[in-house]
Amino acid sequence: MSIEFNCVRCRARLQIPEEVLGQKTQCPYCQEIQIVAPAVLTPARVQFLRLLQDTWAVFCARFSEFLVFGLVVIVAAILINIPFQIFGRLIGLLDQFPREINIVIIIVSVVFFVLAMICGLGLVVGSTRYALHLVRGGPQKLSLLIPRAGQIFNYLLQYLILLLLYSVFTVPALFLIRYAILLQEHVEDAQPMGTALLVCVVFFLLFFSMLVSARLGCGVAFLVDRNEGPIQSLLSSYAFSAGNTWVIFGNLFVFAIGGMCFTCCTCYIGGILLLPFMYCFWAIVYLSITGQSFPRPVTAGPPMQPPATPQSGLPPLDPLSGEVDGWPRSEPAKNE
Numbered sequence: 001m002s003i004e005f006n007c008v009r010c011r012a013r014l015q016i017p018e019e020v021l022g023q024k025t026q027c028p029y030c031q032e033i034q035i036v037a038p039a040v041l042t043p044a045r046v047q048f049l050r051l052l053q054d055t056w057a058v059f060c061a062r063f064s065e066f067l068v069f070g071l072v073v074i075v076a077a078i079l080i081n082i083p084f085q086i087f088g089r090l091i092g093l094l095d096q097f098p099r100e101i102n103i104v105i106i107i108v109s110v111v112f113f114v115l116a117m118i119c120g121l122g123l124v125v126g127s128t129r130y131a132l133h134l135v136r137g138g139p140q141k142l143s144l145l146i147p148r149a150g151q152i153f154n155y156l157l158q159y160l161i162l163l164l165l166y167s168v169f170t171v172p173a174l175f176l177i178r179y180a181i182l183l184q185e186h187v188e189d190a191q192p193m194g195t196a197l198l199v200c201v202v203f204f205l206l207f208f209s210m211l212v213s214a215r216l217g218c219g220v221a222f223l224v225d226r227n228e229g230p231i232q233s234l235l236s237s238y239a240f241s242a243g244n245t246w247v248i249f250g251n252l253f254v255f256a257i258g259g260m261c262f263t264c265c266t267c268y269i270g271g272i273l274l275l276p277f278m279y280c281f282w283a284i285v286y287l288s289i290t291g292q293s294f295p296r297p298v299t300a301g302p303p304m305q306p307p308a309t310p311q312s313g314l315p316p317l318d319p320l321s322g323e324v325d326g327w328p329r330s331e332p333a334k335n336e
Helices: 048-061 063-091 099-135 149-186 191-216 219-225 230-240 245-265 271-289
Strands: 002-006 013-017 024-026 033-035
Touching: 048 063, 048 245, 048 271, 063 099, 063 271, 099 149, 099 219, 099 271, 149 191, 149 219, 149 230, 191 230, 191 245, 219 230, 219 271, 245 271
Parallel strands: none
Antiparallel strands: 002 013, 024 033
16 A cells, blocks of 8 residues: 655655655655655644635635646546447437347446446546645646546445435435425415425435535545545544534535536636635645645735834834844843
8 A cells, every 4th residue: 555645845745655654765856855654633623714714725826726627627527428428329219229239239338337437436536636735735746636446446435335325315305305396286285385395305405415525525535645445534534524514514505605606607617616626625624624734825914014113202122133223222230
């Protein structure tokens, strides 16, 4: 198993075998010699405004890198979606082909569906890895978007676990939504009740999904950054997000509302920026709740005003030299 870390000098994202932890290693970019020790994670509390400000500041400071990141990810997602569209239309025309050709179409569709799903999961893993690299101050390195096969398999298992968890609440909610629609269509007196039920169920689904994301959303970051297994990474996300649930939930709510408005106002072109922005947000959430440091952009404050002259008319004191208007400051006489 390999360990990833940032060079202490040039902040490049490096990878070494786990067996050499605690030994000296040399950065191939800046030639800095350093000892890599396994980082100890400590749970930390985060503040609502601080998390919001850090996400915005880091995204603006690395805007060009995140923009390129968003373009690459969206182009890759479009390419992955093309086989779905092609074979989806072919399946719809199965009744027009002989049976042998239908069997071939179905087999090829299943194979391409599995490959496209693996590529999509790998894109999520690589995007998380690259976002952590940028937030930590590393240079632009698009090769980090290519994940390792072991991490794709672990994320596939993690994805299936999350899918099962969501289905426990989603499936009954879908039946309730169907029941509410039937009430509105067939029972005239029950239309207000059906509308109220529909609104409550949709609100519950949104609330539950955002709450689960607040507790388990950093699971992929633990999987990528700490090489944890699918179950252990979810448990780590659940444990470290304790005490920060509503802070993360509140930021997700703000970004969801703002992201939908921004995307609609820009005719969906804003998704190019919204996607890397959310990856930046989750990277900062992961680093913040685990007590890891990352370079925060420093904004210039108002210029400092020179100290005012005291009202007594005496010249101001130079705090560094201890002189008053060029003359040494007199010390009080000591009693012999």
